[in-house]
Amino acid sequence: MRTKTVKSHPVKHSAGSRIFDVINITLLILLALVAFYPFWDCLVVSVSSLKSYLSTGVHLWPSEWSFEGYSYMIKNIDLWISYANSLFITVVGTLVNMLITIMAAYVLSKKDLKGHRVLMFLAVFTMMFSGGIIPTYIVVKDLHLMNSLWSMILPSAVNTYNLIVLRNFFADLPAELEEAALLDGCTDVGVLFRIMLPISKPAVTTVTLFYAVDHWNDFFSAIMYINSRAKWPLQLFLRSMLFENDAAYSGSGESLFLLGQPMKMAAVMMAIIPIMCAYPFFQKYFSKGITSGAVKG
Amino acid sequence: MKKKKMLSLLLAAALTASVVGCGSGKDSAPAQDSGSAATQESSSGSDGSSAAADTSSGERVPLRWLTTGDTAAEVIKSDDRIVEEINNRLGIDLTVEIVPEGNTEKVNVAMASGDFPDIVTGGYGTSATQQWIDDGMVISMNDYMDANPSLKERLETYEWSAIDGSYYGIPFITQYNASNALIIMRQDWLDNLGLSYPETLDDMKAVLEAFTFDDPDGNGQNDTYGFTSDKISSANSTPFDWVFFANGLKYADYALDENDNVIPWFEDPAFIPSMEYIKGLWDSGVVGPELMLNDSAKKEEKFYQGKVGSFIGTVYRHVTRHENSLRELNPDGAIAYGPAPKGESGTFGLSKQGKGGMMTCITAACKNPDKAAAFLDLMVSEEGNNLLRLGIEGIHYTMDGDEIVFNEEERAKDAFSPDGWAHALAWGSFYWPLESNYIPPTDPNRERMQKSVEIATGSQVKNLINSRTAIEIEKASVVDDVFVQYFNDMLQGKIGIEEGAQKLSADWRSQGGEEILEAVNAVYHGN
Structure with a gap:
């Protein structure tokens, strides 16, 4: 077998460009570290004992491991209930969002x-002038959605920004594809689901991710529309844990707050890990998706 | 053009119809297992639907109570026996809705959108509750006072809260009669240095200096500070209130000039010498430099870490928590607390009597205000108090001679907090355990905790004017910002203290302070 040797012809870099590279890379690494450290700190604290947490100012590595926070949280039934609620809201909510959008x-x-044009104007109008808290509350109440998980799904079924991203993407797809499909006997709905959607994966996944993250992180609509603790989403559970200190300081009950920072961080980690796991699967489509509507190729 | 319009209208109508269709179909299922609602009757408005509930529950009168509650309380289940007991006693069918996180905004939105419960608990002395009163959304309780002696007694305790003689709600002012704040110190550091808990401002200064410069932890390094606290957030609470009170400031909220007129507290003669003392502490470096960034958790952490020897902390139920947390890193650590340091004339003080809190009102939409008043009467009565703290005798507790024996297993089935603490209905709306210095009789540290509250309450300074005027509510954030800015500038030497005090007064008065003074003077002289 003949091996083919490939001569490499390195591009000659000028000193200036190399200095630029060094500075550029260093700067970017620093930026990345700045973004990464809070997460790392949170992770390290969550697996540290209280003693280890208190003994170090910067948490790079736990000096004493402890999974007490996690084991406490795992045993907490409220956490699992709110987990289930959040999963429901995210999965069903995103499906509803995507279908309509x-x-x-x-x-x-x-x-x-x-x-x-009129329809588009109506949609864009809501981007600039929304109903506000009280009118939205009245709508939710009059639709009898109060204290129901659907109150976190239906009122925000379409996000105009996402609608525009997808519309622009669809508008850029060649019209010939549609014509060909129609000629072959495909229905209009068929064109959308069999032809257009499969070639729109980048845009669709991006928008799906936007919606899913919004649902996962939503707590405000839960505060507004949900009272029953059995229907709290995860973020509300988490917030009430992290901000419970006010109540604890006013001299009331024994709270998780009293159990210290590692416990709180364990809860934070448990809340962000699931949604973080979703990112890698979407990553490859992600940058393509948001730019594809912007630049015509 | 017309066609387009018609089309868009039609489409809009179709969209609305489809959403409504979805909503009503899905709504019924999830509403059933409502956890915080005491009965199955869910959160539909008080119009129409409650009439239907009336017939289904026999003669019982449905009452819906929307409250902020307390996040620390347990969840009330639908078969809660305490709620059942209250229902039976009063012939009502109570639904309690506790909003998440004690979020008063949610209560305000519900009220503003016309979703009236029968009884509502919101923030006392806020613009929202003021509006409820102004707009007639809540009713005067005066007509129901005679029939409900406990309610009457409670309202008359807060006589100043009446507006033109009418009581529109039961105020529950936090830290009104009791306080849990004290300066907490490292007893082991004091011992190492041969010092004792400071009794005067001079002692305090000496202790803080020793904590900072004399290596109190004996590690050979200059790595400790004397004092820290929360960052200053408003004119109402600085980390150094104890200095002003030691120097003779009399009241928690305002001061009086020689003509008996109300003036801002920082125009009191005690202000300038106090600021000089505080600046002295700051300049000598005994105050932790991160004071301006601290929140409650951070200041405690610094104390537990042994970076700082004293801080303004909470006692009461937190005494053992501070001690245990401190011992995580310092096995020999011990804490000390005592009355605030005294000034030359012997005056002292640390915490300020509260002015804010909750207010529980009967709404104008309530169809049975007499039942609502009876319910409130029970909630603030000794009888109701015992029911919520102890439970039902024979079920939740038994008497062994004079001693109360809790049945924790039974209590856990209803919404009682563990270890002898009260039922969820008791939390947040009418009292907190601190107010009556309540510690379950079964708690091993009971005496020590109660003693700490006695000391803290002894260092609490009363208000000159209890009520909060509408103008104070409106202008609070603006004038507070003025104070915080000048206070920080004076502390850091950006402006001289005398000059700063003058400018502070002038700016405070011109940015809304004059109006506030006018209103509070009217209240003061009216009394």
Whole structure:
């Protein structure tokens, strides 16, 4: 077998450009560290004992391991209930979001649709002038959604920004594809789901991720519309734990706050790990997705 | 153009219809296992739907109570026996809705959007509750006082809260009669240095200096500070209130000039010498430099870590927590606390009597205000108090002679907090255990904790004016910012103390202070 030797022809870098590289890379690494450290600190504290947490100012590595926080949290039934609620809201909510957003975006991307400008205007209008807290509360109440997980899904079923991202993406797809599919006997709905969606993966996954993260992180609508603790989403549970110190200081009950920082950090880790696990799967589509609507190739 | 309009209208209508369809279909299922609602009747408004509930529950009168409650309380289940007991006694069908995180904003939004419960608990002395009163959303309780002696007694304790003679709600002012704040010190450091807990401002200075410069932990390094606390957040609470009170400041909120007119407390003659003392501490480096960044958790951490020898901390139930946390790193650590240091004339003080808290009102939408008043009467009565703390005799506790024996297993089935603490209904709306210095009789550290509250309450300074005027509520944040800015500037030497004090007064008065003084003077002289 003949091996082919490839001569490498390194591009000659000028001294100036090399200095730039060094500075650039150092700066970027520093930036990355700044972004990464809070997460690392949180992770390290969550597996440290209280003693180890108190004895060091900067938490790079636990001097004494302890999983007490996690074992306490795992035994906490409220955590699992709120986990289930958050999962439900995220999965079902994102499905509802995507179904409505995809269909609306696709239809709105058709220039020959009569009144598409008016419809688009109506959608964009809500971006600039929203109803505000009290009118939204009245709508939720009158729809009998109070104290229901659906109150965290239906009122925010479409996010206009995401709708525009998807609409622009659909609008950029070649119209010939649609024509060909229609000629082959595909229905309009078929065109959307069989032709357009599969080639829109980057945009669709990006928007899905936006929606999913929004649902996972949402606590405000839970504060507003949900009272029953059995329906608290994870973020509300977490917030009430982290901010419970006010109550604890006013001299009331024994609270998790009293159990110290490692416990709180364990709860934080348990809340962010699931959504972090979703990122790598979406990563490859991510940057492509947000820029694809912006630059025409 | 017309066609387009029609089309958009039609589409909008179709969208609304589809959402409504979805909503009503899904709503019924999740509403059933409502955890915090005491009955199955869920959160639909008081209009119409409550009439239906009326017939289904026999003669019982439905009452819906929307409250901030307390995040530390347990969850009330639908078969809670305490709620059942209250229902039976009063012939009501009580639904308690506790909003997440004690979030008063949620209560305000519910009220503002016309979602009226029968009884509502919101923040006392806030613009929202003021609006409830102004707009007639809540009713005067005066007509129900005679029939409900405990309610009457409670309201008359807060006589100043009446507006033109009418009581629109039961105020629950936090830290009104009791305090849990003291300067907590390292007893082991004091011992190492041969010092004792400081009794005067001079002692205090000496102790803080020794904590900072004389190596109190004996590690051979200059790595300790004397004092820390929370960062200053408002004119109402600085980390050095104890200095002002030691120097003769009389009241917690305002001061009086020689003509018996109300003036801001920082125009009191005690202010300048106090600021000089404080600046002296700051300049000599005995105050932890991170004071301006500290929150409650951070200051405690510094104390536990042995970086600082004293801080303003909470006692009461926290005494053992401080001690245990300190011993994580310092096995020989011990804590000391005592009355605030005295000034030359013997005056002293540390914490300020509260002015804020909760207020529980009967709404104008309540169809049975007499039942609502009876419920409130029970909640603030001795009888109700015992029911919520001890439970039902024979079920939640038994008497062994004079001694109360809790049945923790039974208590856990209802919404009692563990280790003898009260039922969830007792938390947050009408009293906190601190107010009556309540520690379950079964707690081994009971005496020590109660003693700490007695000391802290002894160092609490009363207000000149109890009520909060509408203008104070409106202007509070602006004038507070003025104070905080000048206080920090004076502390850090950006401006001289005398000059700073003058400018502070002038700015404070011009940015809303004059109006505040006018209003509080009217209240003061009216009394």
